[in-house]
Amino acid sequence: MPEPAYVRIAGEYALRIRGGELPPGMQLPSYAEIAQKNGVSDIVVRKALELLLSQGLVRSVRRRGIFVADRPNLVRVSPERQMETAERTFRNESDRDIQVERETEQIPATSELAEALGLSEGELITHVITRATEDGRPISISDTYHPVDVVDVSGATFLEETVSDQLPTAPHAEWLRTTPGELAKTVHQQFLSADDRIIMISDVSYPRDRYDAFVFRMALK
Amino acid sequence: MPEPAYVRIAGEYALRIRGGELPPGMQLPSYAEIAQKNGVSDIVVRKALELLLSQGLVRSVRRRGIFVADRPNLVRVSPERQMETAERTFRNESDRDIQVERETEQIPATSELAEALGLSEGELITHVITRATEDGRPISISDTYHPVDVVDVSGATFLEETVSDQLPTAPHAEWLRTTPGELAKTVHQQFLSADDRIIMISDVSYPRDRYDAFVFRMALK
């Protein structure tokens, strides 16, 4: 069984992107063009580029084209970077134009949130929505929940992060401008105090092409 | 712009799988059947199931069918579980038939490995290939490298794990029996001693449907 055409084509582009021949942000030829160059139908090209999409090597913009990911080698590091403000985290990753906006409200805790935070249902908690862009492109959005008397995360001694690929919630998808059905990288964070109580919860979504990999540094014993 | 049909269909199956209505291991109807039930073409169904595949909720077996993932809620936990032997790790996750096989050889270090481990190129190092199955199905394969005088990982005080989605190497793809072009979850592990030297490196691949999420527990400060 030979290698399917779409795997071959995807592999060629992956090499050229990783090798720097195709620089970040560069527009790829259209489906039709790639198809013609490779002597296949455009369906095969779509499958090939889907593969690159799911690896975060390219990003597609509807009605404009497919572009090489802006940060093909960027890595998200935990826990160091995750203890800083979003501004500092992203500005340490980049010297570009980072914009962060926040929206804060007090809401009654749902049963899940109340249980997680050790409160009673309906008790008021703080909900912060944080949105970040880099050079105008959305790069993250998060929902953070904590008791109203918690001001920051400096009291935490443990961080637990759960990483998965998920269909983003509607508000997250809208902000990240993902196409319907496109998965996002999601990180569910729980900041724990020394007595193992959760003092802050945060659900963060990133576009697939934001990070090449996630790095976690853990002390043993 | 309404929700595309394939997202709707994928969402319906995701709910039924997560909710337990479709139990692990159960075979899904064929593409043609699902297509007919939903009044769409089989192409749409393929896209829908691709979505579930990439989320690890189902697994496809060529010429047999699509099956609900065996472990739709299994989570990989670090670092606790990763300090144990592979046997213990997997047996703690499951009461099923776990088989682990190892292959050990001494090889001269490549330049990358030599640099990482603080040795000189060509110096002999130990290479261990570990393959694991659960009820006969492959669930992981890893390449581990360490200096010949390192016997285990008990001397490590730090663990750094890098998680990404990649096209597996040929031997890994063959063992996991992934279809061509299918991505695997890969974890690159580095075990560090107290003086920050790397005493062991391991590259592990998992099938996409093995874990629902990866959890990392980190001490702060």
Add this chain to the structure above:
DNA sequence: AAGTGGTCTAGACCACGTG
């Protein structure tokens, strides 16, 4: 007006598993 990606259709061949 032309080109783009996103969605969807109808149809085909292949190699292999199952009954």
Add this chain to the structure above:
DNA sequence: ACGTGGTCTAGACCACTTG
């Protein structure tokens, strides 16, 4: 012999962006 998923083709419409 039949059904399966995997691959591939040719063609279509849509809504929007770009020149």
